[in-house]
Amino acid sequence: MGFQAAGTEAPLLEDISLRIQPGERVGIIGPSGSGKTTLGLHLAGLHRVALLGHTSGRLWLNGRDCTQNGCEGFAGVVLQNPEIQLFGETVEEEVSLSLQQRTGSFDRQSELDRCLNLFGLGPVRDQRVATLSLGWKQRLSVASMLAFDPRILLLDEPTSYLDEATANLLFDVLAAQAKDTGLTVLLIEHDLPRLMPWASHLVAMHQGRIVFDGSPASYSPPSRSFLQRADAVGTARSVSGGERVLSIEQVSFGYNGLRSALDNISLSVAGGEIVAVVGPNGSGKSTLLKLVKGLLEPDAGRIICASPAPRMDAVGLVFQNPDSQLFAHSVLEECSFLPRNQNLPTQEISSRTRRALAQVGLESQAERVPFSLSYGEKRRLTLASTLSGRSTLLCLDEPTVGLDGDCLGQMAGILRQTSGEGGAVLLASHDPDFVKAVATRVVTLCAGRVVEDTASQGGAA
Amino acid sequence: MTAAWWTKIHPLTRLALFLTVSLRAALGQEFLPQLLLFVGLLLLLFTCGAAASHYRLLIWAHVLGLPGTFLLFIAIGYENTHVWSQALSWGAVEGARYALRLECLFLANLVFISITSTREIVSLFSHRWMPPTAGTLLSTAVRFVPLSLTEARRIYDIQRCRGLRLRPWSPRSWLPIIVPLFVSQMCRAHDTSVMLVVRRIVPGTGAAAAQKLKPLDWCVLAVSLAICIQPML
Numbered sequence: 259m260g261f262q263a264a265g266t267e268a269p270l271l272e273d274i275s276l277r278i279q280p281g282e283r284v285g286i287i288g289p290s291g292s293g294k295t296t297l298g299l300h301l302a303g304l305h306r307v308a309l310l311g312h313t314s315g316r317l318w319l320n321g322r323d324c325t326q327n328g329c330e331g332f333a334g335v336v337l338q339n340p341e342i343q344l345f346g347e348t349v350e351e352e353v354s355l356s357l358q359q360r361t362g363s364f365d366r367q368s369e370l371d372r373c374l375n376l377f378g379l380g381p382v383r384d385q386r387v388a389t390l391s392l393g394w395k396q397r398l399s400v401a402s403m404l405a406f407d408p409r410i411l412l413l414d415e416p417t418s419y420l421d422e423a424t425a426n427l428l429f430d431v432l433a434a435q436a437k438d439t440g441l442t443v444l445l446i447e448h449d450l451p452r453l454m455p456w457a458s459h460l461v462a463m464h465q466g467r468i469v470f471d472g473s474p475a476s477y478s479p480p481s482r483s484f485l486q487r488a489d490a491v492g493t494a495r496s497v498s499g500g501e502r503v504l505s506i507e508q509v510s511f512g513y514n515g516l517r518s519a520l521d522n523i524s525l526s527v528a529g530g531e532i533v534a535v536v537g538p539n540g541s542g543k544s545t546l547l548k549l550v551k552g553l554l555e556p557d558a559g560r561i562i563c564a565s566p567a568p569r570m571d572a573v574g575l576v577f578q579n580p581d582s583q584l585f586a587h588s589v590l591e592e593c594s595f596l597p598r599n600q601n602l603p604t605q606e607i608s609s610r611t612r613r614a615l616a617q618v619g620l621e622s623q624a625e626r627v628p629f630s631l632s633y634g635e636k637r638r639l640t641l642a643s644t645l646s647g648r649s650t651l652l653c654l655d656e657p658t659v660g661l662d663g664d665c666l667g668q669m670a671g672i673l674r675q676t677s678g679e680g681g682a683v684l685l686a687s688h689d690p691d692f693v694k695a696v697a698t699r700v701v702t703l704c705a706g707r708v709v710e711d712t713a714s715q716g717g718a719a
Numbered sequence: 720m721t722a723a724w725w726t727k728i729h730p731l732t733r734l735a736l737f738l739t740v741s742l743r744a745a746l747g748q749e750f751l752p753q754l755l756l757f758v759g760l761l762l763l764l765f766t767c768g769a770a771a772s773h774y775r776l777l778i779w780a781h782v783l784g785l786p787g788t789f790l791l792f793i794a795i796g797y798e799n800t801h802v803w804s805q806a807l808s809w810g811a812v813e814g815a816r817y818a819l820r821l822e823c824l825f826l827a828n829l830v831f832i833s834i835t836s837t838r839e840i841v842s843l844f845s846h847r848w849m850p851p852t853a854g855t856l857l858s859t860a861v862r863f864v865p866l867s868l869t870e871a872r873r874i875y876d877i878q879r880c881r882g883l884r885l886r887p888w889s890p891r892s893w894l895p896i897i898v899p900l901f902v903s904q905m906c907r908a909h910d911t912s913v914m915l916v917v918r919r920i921v922p923g924t925g926a927a928a929a930q931k932l933k934p935l936d937w938c939v940l941a942v943s944l945a946i947c948i949q950p951m952l
Contacts, residue, residue, distance in 0.1 A: 308913045335917045342910045345918065347836040359919040406918065553876055575880045581906065583877045585898035595895070599882025629902070643881065 259315035259325075261296055261305070270296045272466045274315070278459065280409075281440045283433060285447060285457030285474065289664060290633040293466040294446045295414055301444055302412040303329025320409060334408035338415045340395035344402070349390070350374070350383040352398055356405035373405040376431050392419040393539025400428060404435060411435075412444045417452070418659045421538035421688055425449075429456045448661065451691065500529030502564055503650050503682045504550065504573075509559035511542075511549060519545045521706040522559070527651065532673055532683040534693040534714070537703035543686035546703070547653045550684065551575040565650045571600055574649035578656045580636035589615065589631070589639055590624040596647040607646075614646035618672055634665035641672060652676055654685040658692045670696045725767060725834040732936040732943075737831040739943040744823035753819045760826035767833045776868040780825060783885075788821065789814040790888060867904055874899050 261271040271293050278284055278301065286294045299308045303319045306328030317325045319332060337343060346352030353373050357366055374380045377397040382390070390398065396419050403411060411432070417425040433456060435441045447453045454460070454474045462470035462477065470477055504527040511520040520542045527533050535543045548554045550561060552569040565572035574596075577583065586592035594611040602610070615621045618638040623631065628639060637657075644652065657669055673683050673696050687693050693700060694714065702710035725733065740756065747753050764777075793810030800806055875883070878895045886892045932940075 304913065304917065307916050308909075333917070335914070337910060337914070339910070342907055343914045343918075345836070345915075351836075356918065402918070548876075551880055553880065570879070571882070577877050577880075581902050582874050582899050583881065583895070584902075585895045596881045599884065647882070 259300065259313065259317050261293075261300065261309070261311055261313050263309070263311040266311075268466075270311070270466050271300070274300075274468055276301075276461065276468065276471060278442060278444075280442055281436050282442055283436050283456060283458045284442070284444045284461060285453040285459070286444060286461045286463065287447065287450065287453065288463030288469075290661065292463040294463055296466075297461075297463065298412045298414060298444055298446050299335075302333035302335055302410055304333065304335065304412075332408070333410035333412055334403035334406050336396075336400050336403055336411070336413040336416050338418050340392060340399045340419065343399040344387050344395060346387060348383070349379055349385050349387060349398055352387055352402050353379075353405045356402045360405070360407050369405065373401050376404065377401050377427065391540040393421060393424055396420055397424065397428075400431075404431075404441075407439075408441070410442045410444060412446075414446045415448065415659075416445070417447065417449060417688075418656075419539065419688075421541075422690065423538065425452065425688075432456075449689075500531065500680060500682070502526050502528050504564070504684070505562040506546075506550070507560050507562070509549060509556040509561060511545060511554060511556050513545075519706050520549070520556075523703075523706075523708055524559075525701060525708065525711070527682045527684055529650075529680045529682050530677050531699055532677045532685070532697050533699045533701060534697035535684065535686045535701050535703060536688070536690070536693060540705075541703040542706040543703055544655050547575060547655050547684065547686055550651070550653055563651065567648065567650075571647065572649055573651045573653060574644035574647055575653045576641050576644045576655065576657065578659050580633070580640045583640060583643075584628040584636065587627060588624065589620060589626050589628055592628050592639060593620075593643045593646050596643055600647055602648070610646045610648075614642040617645055617675065618642040619668060634661060634668075637661060637665065638668060638672075641669070645672075645676070651682045651684060654683070654687075656687055657685055658687060658689040666692060728939070729932050729936040730835055730839040731932065732939045733831060733835050735940050735943040737827055739946050740827045741824055742947055744820055744827060747820065747823075748816075750816060750819070753816070753823060756823050757819055757826065760823060760830060763830050764826060764833065767830060775872070777826075777829065779872055780868060784821065785818055788818045792817065867900065870903055870907070871896060871900050874903070 259271065259274040260269050262269045274297065286298060288294050296305075296309065299305050300313065300317055301319075303324050305313055305317075306326075313325055315325065316323060319329045322329060344352055346355050350370070353370055357370060357373075371380070374383055377400065379394075379398060379401055382394070387395065387398065396416060400413070400416065413432075416428060420428065429452060432441075432443050432445070436443050445453065445457070454477075457474045460470065460472065460474040460477050461468055504525075506523055506525040509520060509523045510518065512518045523542075523546065525533075535546060537543055545554065549556055550569075551573045553575075561569070563569050563572045584592060586595065590611060593615055594607050597607040597610050612621065612624075615624060618641055620635065620638055620642060623635065628636065631639060641654075641657075652673075654673075657673075658666055661669060670692065673685070677683055677698070685693075685697075697714045700710070700712055700714050701708055740760070744753065744756060747756070764774075789810060792814035793806050796806030796809040796813070797803065800809070874896050875885075877899075881895075883895050884892065885896075
């Protein structure tokens with residue numbers, strides 16, 4: 259099978275031959291842009307609905323030739339962003355909505371309870387969906403899909419917004435469903451250590467082709483390439499001892515003055531440090547970064563930046579989704595947006611921009627249109643567009659989401675280089691491997707409080 | 720827990736009311752009725768338990784939209800008269816009239832969204848008189864305003880982190896928000912429509928479609944129809 263998107267020259271999928279049996283747990287892996295999602299949408303029979311282009315070859319689903327017709331209603335889908343997948347008013351209504359579409363005889367109430375309890379949603383069944391955190395919304399979207407009782411369930415990086423415990427719970431539930439109900443699970447995931455022991459069938463992709471198709475046991479993953487690459491940058495990590503660049507003193511914050519998102523937080527970050535903030539969903543990691551940046555103001559306590567510049571300039575904050583910020587007609591212009599807004603001299607803007615692009619390996623792409631870059635390149639561009647400013651503290655919110663091994667390596671290298679040059683980094687992450695590889699200090703948040711603040715024990719150094 | 724008052728009204732009646740109010744707001748020329756409509760809608764928004772984010776959107780829309788509207792009308796006034804004093808007085812009056820109209824449309828949308836879930840909206844469009852695709856499109860469209868404003872706020876925060884300073888008189892300064900917003904809304908609309916297909920949330924199904932119209936609903940529908948027809952007569 260092959261697939262060519264409308265208006266493009268190069269095929270997104272090429273020479274795909276694959277056979278999947280009912281009840282299999284299929285892990286689909288590969289670098290960003292390798293065609294994982296395109297393949298997944300084909301396997302779920304949604305290519306006619308979700309993709310614009312031409313599918314060649316033959317695609318058989320459930321004994322039917324679905325190459326040109328698609329096969330809607332056959333598979334459930336869970337996308338990365340839970341916000342767009344939920345349509346009900348309350349948690350219970352959301353799951354009930356799926357049950358309404360289900361055919362066959364079953365006890366509606368007991369099935370509703372079962373689906374809610376699969377992910378611990380019972381206690382929040384009457385809560386409005388809009389008030390849930392992203393992690394809870396993702397739990398709900400998976401529960402809704404399972405309530406729908408699909409033959410195939412496609413999950414596209416479903417753990418991006420989940421903490422480790424919830425991600426493990428999701429994998430356990432999916433394995434149990436596959437075993438008990440014969441559900442075929444297709445899971446697109448970057449987290450190999452979690453995926454490998456779970457999957458019964460592994461498909462590795464590269465540039466639109468399947469490069470491995472078989473048992474995970476016979477697959478040899480590339481050795482922790484991102485750790486190696488981080489070392490290859492060759493800049494030593496400096497473990498604290500630098501000048502203090504940020505002090506957070508007894509800060510408390512609550513959204514709308516109600517629920518306390520952060521409670522009496524005290525923290526300091528010194529030059530050369532890479533401080534990772536970890537913790538479960540809703541523990542206040544992103545809120546902390548927004549407070550540090552100055553997007554939110556604390557209800558109590560204070561945040562002090564050593565830099566004489568205003569906090570908006572002294573702190574750089576990189577968000578997850580690059581498409582939420584790219585707008586310029588060239589990579590160079592995009593990258594120079596921040597220093598231009600900081601009213602730096604033209605010469606300095608140019609040198610800072612060029613340097614930042616070189617730092618992230620995009621200097622040769624300076625004239626390209628940002629939208630034509632791959633996802634990994636876009637992420638690096640957003641990082642460069644923050645590095646080009648005069649910030650003394652770099653904050654990153656979930657820098658590893660959606661990045662494959664190579665991109666992670668580049669990201670780790672850039673952070674280490676920044677740290678090696680005396681800059682301070684504060685990052686919020688769910689990725690324990692990445693944190694272990696780059697962080698010099700790990701701060702654990704739980705329910706808005708600091709429960710642990712330790713020097714990183716691991717790392718590649 | 721007591722059921723909210725709007726749950727006693729059929730979603731179709733709510734939609735009819737929303738369309739009627741929107742039509743009146745769009746066609747209305749007189750200042751006082753528009754002002755009364757605006758105040759009424761504002762009170763409704765407060766009583767229907769709208770999410771806090773909706774209030775923030777409201778304030779946000781005011782901060783962004785109103786100065787731009789007035790400036791636009793003043794510019795049109797100057798274009799026609801080439802006298803600043805006349806342009807200012809004409810622009811202020813016409814700008815206020817136009818802004819009030821937009822306010823009413825915006826408020827009506829927020830009230831409708833606050834009291835009607837997506838599922839109810841989708842359920843309304845029965846396949847007997849509307850193709851499923853059109854039903855899905857309509858149901859997505861009525862939710863477009865609040866969702867876009869939430870997204871615009873998020874993008875504005877991101878660009879603020881990159882030093883963005885909005886200047887109402889400079890369209891160029893708005894590009895860092897408009898371009899990502901357009902891209903993001905296109906992606907969101909695409910993903911939402913895929914999920915609607917996957918979840919089989921198609922027009923003409925669900926509890927709202929099964930719900931019967933009560934005498935009160937018929938009365939409200941008749942009044943709405945009369946209000947809509949009246950300007951044409």
